[in-house]
Amino acid sequence: MLVRDAMSTVVLTIGPAHTLRQAAALMSARRVGAAVVLDPDAGGIGILTERDILNSVGLGQDPDTERAHAHTTTDVVFAAPSWTLEEAAHAMAHGGFRHLIVLDRGEPAGIVSVRDIIRCWAPLRQHAGTLTG
Numbered sequence: 001m002l003v004r005d006a007m008s009t010v011v012l013t014i015g016p017a018h019t020l021r022q023a024a025a026l027m028s029a030r031r032v033g034a035a036v037v038l039d040p041d042a043g044g045i046g047i048l049t050e051r052d053i054l055n056s057v058g059l060g061q062d063p064d065t066e067r068a069h070a071h072t073t074t075d076v077v078f079a080a081p082s083w084t085l086e087e088a089a090h091a092m093a094h095g096g097f098r099h100l101i102v103l104d105r106g107e108p109a110g111i112v113s114v115r116d117i118i119r120c121w122a123p124l125r126q127h128a129g130t131l132t133g
Contacts, residue, residue, distance in 0.1 A: 003088050004081035006120045007102050007110035013038050016069030020053050020061075023068050027053075033115075034099040036108050037072045045108065046072035047101055078103045081110070085117050 012030050014023055016039040023035055027050065037046040052071040057063055079088050079100040088100055092114060102110040 001085050001120050002081065003079050003083045003085065003100075003102055003112050004110075006085055006088075006116040007079075007081070007112040008032070008116060009110045011036055011108050011111055013108070014048070014068055015039070016042065016067060016072065018068045020056055020063040020066045020068065020071065023048055024050075024053050024063065032111070033113060034111055035068075036101055036111070037068050039069060039072070042069065042074065045076060045078075045101065045103075046074040047076055047099060048072050049097075049099060051098075073097075076101060079112060080104070085120060088112055089114075089117055 010030060010032060012026055012032050012035040014026065014035045014037055016037055027035055034047055034049045037048050039046060048068050048071055056066050056071055077091050077095050077100060079102045081102055081104055091100060092098060098114045100112050101108055102112055
């Protein structure tokens with residue numbers, strides 16, 4: 001199975017000046033765990049995750065004044081739609097993150113998460129168990 005089969009094509013994009021509260025509200029409304037941060041002044045595409053917001057709040061920072069750019073990961077590992085789910089899972093495990101931005105022709109085409117991969121693999125494992133069990 002490929003990344004294109006598992007990825008969410010609902011890509012929330014925000015700007016670097018969004019506050020963390022604004023980002024959290026948008027992520028919550030769309031039921032996603034990450035937002036793609038488009039910042040042409042800082043070199044392009046980054047990612048802000050629910051964990052980034054949680055870490056900021058945990059440090060006592062104000063989500064109404066903290067801006068996305070200060071918490072965005074810019075050293076991003078990107079996936080291609082043609083990657084296998086095994087390749088995506090390996091990249092996530094090796095990098096210690098739970099979301100991969102999927103680029104197609106240099107543009108964000110989707111996001112694949114650990115949850116997406118598990119959702120795809122679980123039925124396959126159950127089906128394989130019924131065939132052998």
